[in-house]
Amino acid sequence: MSDKLKGKKILCTLGPSSRNQRVIRRLEEIGVSLFRINLSHTQLEDVAPIIDEIRSMTSVPICLDTEGAQIRTGGLRHGRIVLVANTLVRINKSATAGDEKAFNLYPTNIIDQLQIGDLISIDFNSVLVQVVEKDESGIQARVLTGGKVGQNKAVSVDRNVSLPPLTNKDLEALRMGLNKGIHHVALSFANSAADVDQLRQMIGDEATLISKIESISGIKNLQAIAMRSNAILLDRGDLSREVPIEQIPRAQKEIIRRSKECGAKVYVATNLLESMISSAVPTRAEVNDVFNTLLDGADGLVLAAETAIGSYPVQCSVMVSKLIQQYNEYVDGSKFSVNHLKGQHSLLLVEPHGGTLVNQLSETSDRKDVSHLKKLVVPQTVIMDAEQIALGTFSPLKGFMGQDILHSVVDSYKLPDGLVWPLPITLQIRRDQAQELKKGDDLALCLESGDDVYATMKIEEIYKEDVSTLAKGVFCTDDKNHPGARKLLGAGDYFLSGPVQLIKRLPSADKHFEITPHQARKIFEHNGWSRVVGFHTRNVAHRAHEYLQLKALEDYHCDGIFIHPLVGPKKKGDYSAQIILKSYEMIISKYYPKQSSLLAAFQSYPRYAGPREAVFTALCRKNFGCSHFIIGRDHSGAGGFYEADAAQKLLDHLGDIGIQPIYFNTVRYSEKLKTYVEEDLHDANESMKISGTQARLMLQNREVPPDWFMRKDIVELILKEMDAGSEVFVS
Numbered sequence: 001m002s003d004k005l006k007g008k009k010i011l012c013t014l015g016p017s018s019r020n021q022r023v024i025r026r027l028e029e030i031g032v033s034l035f036r037i038n039l040s041h042t043q044l045e046d047v048a049p050i051i052d053e054i055r056s057m058t059s060v061p062i063c064l065d066t067e068g069a070q071i072r073t074g075g076l077r078h079g080r081i082v083l084v085a086n087t088l089v090r091i092n093k094s095a096t097a098g099d100e101k102a103f104n105l106y107p108t109n110i111i112d113q114l115q116i117g118d119l120i121s122i123d124f125n126s127v128l129v130q131v132v133e134k135d136e137s138g139i140q141a142r143v144l145t146g147g148k149v150g151q152n153k154a155v156s157v158d159r160n161v162s163l164p165p166l167t168n169k170d171l172e173a174l175r176m177g178l179n180k181g182i183h184h185v186a187l188s189f190a191n192s193a194a195d196v197d198q199l200r201q202m203i204g205d206e207a208t209l210i211s212k213i214e215s216i217s218g219i220k221n222l223q224a225i226a227m228r229s230n231a232i233l234l235d236r237g238d239l240s241r242e243v244p245i246e247q248i249p250r251a252q253k254e255i256i257r258r259s260k261e262c263g264a265k266v267y268v269a270t271n272l273l274e275s276m277i278s279s280a281v282p283t284r285a286e287v288n289d290v291f292n293t294l295l296d297g298a299d300g301l302v303l304a305a306e307t308a309i310g311s312y313p314v315q316c317s318v319m320v321s322k323l324i325q326q327y328n329e330y331v332d333g334s335k336f337s338v339n340h341l342k343g344q345h346s347l348l349l350v351e352p353h354g355g356t357l358v359n360q361l362s363e364t365s366d367r368k369d370v371s372h373l374k375k376l377v378v379p380q381t382v383i384m385d386a387e388q389i390a391l392g393t394f395s396p397l398k399g400f401m402g403q404d405i406l407h408s409v410v411d412s413y414k415l416p417d418g419l420v421w422p423l424p425i426t427l428q429i430r431r432d433q434a435q436e437l438k439k440g441d442d443l444a445l446c447l448e449s450g451d452d453v454y455a456t457m458k459i460e461e462i463y464k465e466d467v468s469t470l471a472k473g474v475f476c477t478d479d480k481n482h483p484g485a486r487k488l489l490g491a492g493d494y495f496l497s498g499p500v501q502l503i504k505r506l507p508s509a510d511k512h513f514e515i516t517p518h519q520a521r522k523i524f525e526h527n528g529w530s531r532v533v534g535f536h537t538r539n540v541a542h543r544a545h546e547y548l549q550l551k552a553l554e555d556y557h558c559d560g561i562f563i564h565p566l567v568g569p570k571k572k573g574d575y576s577a578q579i580i581l582k583s584y585e586m587i588i589s590k591y592y593p594k595q596s597s598l599l600a601a602f603q604s605y606p607r608y609a610g611p612r613e614a615v616f617t618a619l620c621r622k623n624f625g626c627s628h629f630i631i632g633r634d635h636s637g638a639g640g641f642y643e644a645d646a647a648q649k650l651l652d653h654l655g656d657i658g659i660q661p662i663y664f665n666t667v668r669y670s671e672k673l674k675t676y677v678e679e680d681l682h683d684a685n686e687s688m689k690i691s692g693t694q695a696r697l698m699l700q701n702r703e704v705p706p707d708w709f710m711r712k713d714i715v716e717l718i719l720k721e722m723d724a725g726s727e728v729f730v731s
Contacts, residue, residue, distance in 0.1 A: 008324045009033045009300030010317060011063070011267060014054065015041070015308025024057045025557045026314045027307070029531065030321050030348075033300075034184060036063045038308070039173050040072065041152065047173045051180050061184050063210065064177045066170040068188025069163035069195070070214075070238070071155040073122060074104035083127050085146035092138040098151070104138075105155055113161045114139055121241060123153040156241045160217070165195035166202075174202060186210040186233060191217035193224035200228065210267070213255055214238035222255060226262035233302060237270035256297045268293050269302035273319060277310035280528060282319055290320065294327040314559065315528030318348060348530035349521055349625040350658060354396030354419055357517055357623060361390050361502045370453045370503060373444040374437075378427070379491075381605050383506055384568055385425055386445060386455040388604055388620075390502030392517040395623045399499035400427040403463040406495070410473040413615070413654060420657050422650070423609055423616040424474060427457075430492035434462055437496070445500075453503050460498040467493045475609055475641070482638050483571055484608035506603065510567045510577050513601035520562065520624040523598060529559035533628040533662065534621030536635075538566045538606055539692050540575050540583040540718065542710045544667035546591070547676040552630055552662045553596060560596050562626055563588070568605030573696060576727045577601065583714050590713070608638035614647035615654065622659040631661045633679075669708040700729060 012018065012027055013036040024035070035054060042050065047064075054062055076098040083089055083100065090102035093111040098104065105111065111134075114120075118131045126147040133140035165187065166174075174185065183206070187199050190211035200209055211229040213219060215238070226232055234255050236248055243251055252268065259266045272290055273282045290301065301320055307313040325348075352358075388394050396419065401409065406424050408415060413422045429437075437443075437459060444453040471478040471485040480486045508514065515523070524532055533552045537545065553561050563584055567577035581601060588597045602620075607613050614635040621629050635647040643649075644666075651661050666679040668689040679689075688708070695705050702722070704715050722728050 004328075005031050005321065005324050006328045007299070008294070008328070009265075009267065010320055010324070011036055011269075011300055011302040012313070012317060013038055013065075013302075013304045013308040014050075017309050017311065018307045018313040019050070019053065021057045022554070022557050023313050024054065024060075026531065026559070027317050028058050028060050029557075030314070030317045032060060032317060034063050035060050036065050036186070036302070036304075038065045038304075039170060040065075040067045040070075040188070041308075042173075044169050044172055048176045048180065051177065051182065062177075062182055063184035063186055063208075064173060064182055065186040065212075066174070066188050066199075067167045068170070068212070069165050069191060070189050071110050071157070071161075071163070072106045073149060073151055073153045073155060074098055074106050074108075076103060076149075076151040080148055080150045082148055083129070083143045083146050085143050087143050087146075088132075089129065089141055089143060090138060091141055094137070102138075103149075106152075107163075107167065110161065110163070111138055114157065119144075119158040121156050121158075123147070123149050123155075124237065124241065154238060154241065163189075165189070165191070165198055171202075178203065184208045184210070186212055187229075188212050188235075189214050189218070189238070190225050190229075191215055192221045193228055196225055196228040212238075216242050219251070219255065222258055223262055226259045226264040229264050231265035231267060231299070232259040233267045233269055235269050252293070253296050260297055265299040266297065267300040267302050268298045269304055272301055272303060273306050273316050276306050276312050276316040276319070280312050280315055282316075287319070287323060290323045291327055294324065312528070318528050318530055322348060349524055349532075350622055350627050352392065352395045352517070352623045353421075353619050353658060356396065357392040357521075358389065358395040358398055359392055359518065360398060360500060370444050370456055373442050373453070373456060375446050375451075375453070376429075376433070376437075376443045376457075377448050378429075378445050380447060380506070380569060382427055383445060383447060383454045384604055385427075386457070386500045387502055387505055389425070389500050390455065393604075393620050393623055394425055395517075397421075397425055399457065399460075400495075400497050401425055402461045402497035403465070403495070405497075406465070406470075410470065413612070413650070420615070420654050421619070422612040422654075423607065424470075427496045428488070428491040429494050429496060431494055433492070434464075434494035434496075437462060443496075444503075454506065455503055456501045457496070458498045459496055462494065462496055464494050467491075474612065475638075477641060479641075482608065482641055483606075484638060508567070508601075508603060510581060510601040510603075513567075513581055513599065514603055515598075515600040515624075517624045520598070520600065524560070524625045527560060527595065527598075531556070531558045531628070532560050532562055532626045533558045533630060534562045534564060534618070534624065534626035534659075535630050536564055536566070536602070536617040536621070538570060538574060538580070540580050540710075541587045541714055542692075542695065542705075543669070543708060544676065544689075546587060547667050548630055548632065548664050550592070551664075552628065553593075556628055556660075556662060558628060560598060561592075562621065562624060563597060563599045564602045564621065564624070566604055566606060567601040568603060570606060570730050572730055573700075574730045575696070576730055578726065579718060579721055579728045582717060582721070586713060586717060587711065591711075608641075610638060610642035611635075611646040611650040615650060615657065618651075618659050618661060619657065622657070626659060628660045628662050630664065632664050633666045696729065 010032045011034040012032045081100045092104045096104045116131050120129050127149050128145040129141040129143050131139050132142050185203050208230045210231045210233050211225050212233045212235050214235040256266045273286050275283050306316045409421050415421045441459045443457045445455045468478045471488050475485045478485050549561050565580045584599050618629040631647050633644045648663050667676050670677045698705050
């Protein structure tokens with residue numbers, strides 16, 4: 001991901017929301033280049049353990065961000081107090097369990113520098129007090145502007161006070177960090193060249209020193225500070241305590257310009273996407289601010305509270321990455337198109353197979369009169385293939401395959417241009433049909449059940465194949481007991497090739513569950529998902545598949561899972577599409593993590609092509625935007641015709657196909673461990689399993705499978721549907 005950022009940096013503060021393996025791994029994948037530990041919010045005794053913890057999860061460098069020359073509120077008994085205007089409050093020199101009557105500041109000796117008449121703003125200007133009395137133990141202040149005050153919050157005085165650039169805590173934490181090989185340090189409240197020199201002397205010339213501009217003094221001495229620093233970090237939040245907020249945009253531009261003139265990188269922090277602390281999406285003002293900050297010349301963006309304590313650290317970082325990529329396209333002169341505005345140009349999701357998502361669905365206004373076209377009656381499966389070609393599911397295919405493409409796919413698992421494609425997508429016809437057609441004909445594809453035209457096709461090629469040889473190439477057999485081979489052998493030995501245009505989509509009882517690749521990508525983007533695992537199935541939800549899905553989601557740090565069952569024609573005895581979808585609706589709503597699953601119907605059909613079909617189904621989900629795909633044992637098998645690990649062997653042979661397979665062995669239930677285990681990782685004699693076929697037979701006989709195989713409420717759903725006369729099994 002970082003190469004897409006083209007040199008722009010994302011810096012993230014780690015905290016309670018993000019200091020865990022799942023989030024840190026995701027942030028690294030998104031392209032975060034520096035993880036920040038804020039010493040103002042970290043206890044000294046925790047610094048070394050936190051460094052070790054982060055390093056155990058990532059190789060991204062760590063930056064220690066010092067407390068620096070700043071004043072903060074001390075501890076409060078209940079974490080927050082409310083000060084009322086026109087009342088008095090005591091600010092003690094010694095540490096105090098603070099409340100509305102008295103509290104202390106940190107460092108405590110700052111009291112010595114305060115004078116009667118000083119104005120003190122607390123917690124980003126929400127509260128303003130004035131010193132009215134002073135004695136050896138503290139000061140008395142009157143509250144001019146009331147409000148809420150939190151502990152460890154920023155405090156400023158309306159005149160310059162002298163503070164050392166590094167606190168005692170900073171010095172000790174830096175020693176710990178240097179001993180652990182930390183090479184990045186941020187100096188908070190860099191007010192002068194001398195401040196930078198003091199830190200540089202401690203950390204050495206090889207370390208990366210980031211000076212934070214957070215005060216008027218820092219701006220006055222910016223040139224000298226920048227000349228001594230590797231980078232400048234503009235903290236707009238603390239700076240706004242001294243600079244009127246309406247002047248911050250102009251100050252930002254000047255600080256960036258002057259710093260870059262000195263050869264320093266410039267990072268900008270504070271309130272970039274503040275609303276995403278509690279919201280999954282930013283405001284329009286925020287995204288505009290980020291984009292314009294990049295236009296100002298910022299070399300990097302710093303997420304602070306957004307990733308430290310926010311509810312959406314990953315989504316927030318994804319949004320920053322997307323904005324950086326939009327900026328890069330803008331400055332590179334990338335052509336602006338409607339597809340960009342429609343979200344068809346995804347920056348974070350995997351690219352469609354071949355680089356472009358095919359779209360050959362005729363808009364209503366573009367549909368020409370097709371009544372004059374020669375009609376060709378085809379099976380429902382051909383219309384399904386035409387529909388998926390046109391919607392982009394089979395990208396880069398734009399039509400049914402010609403003979404050279406077919407042979408290339410069968411012989412090498414690749415298209416003639418070298419792109420991996422394992423499965424023939426063909427339009428097969430009988431000899432008598434072929435005799436009525438010629439190259440160049442425009443066809444209207446219809447079903448036998450009616451005159452509706454679903455797709456049009458221009459014939460580029462009519463060719464004949466030895467279907468027995470073809471069956472052996474595709475299915476490794478021409479045995480008619482193989483359902484895929486049987487279908488191929490019985491459908492004729494002539495084939496048509498040519499591009500298709502979709503006129504009308506097939507009607508379906510599951511239409512409300514259907515999602516096109518374009519729609520899926522839009523949903524993933526809207527959810528902030530860039531790492532999505534796809535799951536292909538033709539079974540109802542059961543415990544073993546739940547285990548696979550949730551384990552893949554967790555172990556591979558995915559943002560979401562795309563559950564995409566087949567709903568097209570199946571063989572007798574298979575589960576109906578309706579019961580599969582209802583079962584998954586139930587488990588997603590009751591048992592799966594919120595906002596992490598998307599259920600959709602895949603309007604296609606099983607081809608029983610074993611390893612070829614496994615790769616094919618993975619590539620289809622790649623076109624939907626999935627980055628990962630679950631491959632189980634005997635994936636897309638046909639009752640013993642393929643080795644259980646044939647799909648894995650083929651994928652290993654083909655190499656990188658642009659979507660990462662996640663392999664699982666047969667899942668069993670361990671009575672001893674009371675959990676699910678993979679067959680090769682556990683003694684099969686100590687675990688149990690039921691095949692999908694056994695479970696179907698039990699349910700058909702109204703027997704209840706054990707709870708460890710299928711949840712009780714799923715069983716009850718199936719039996720209830722059977723009692724109501726609904727189609728549960730294909731007849």
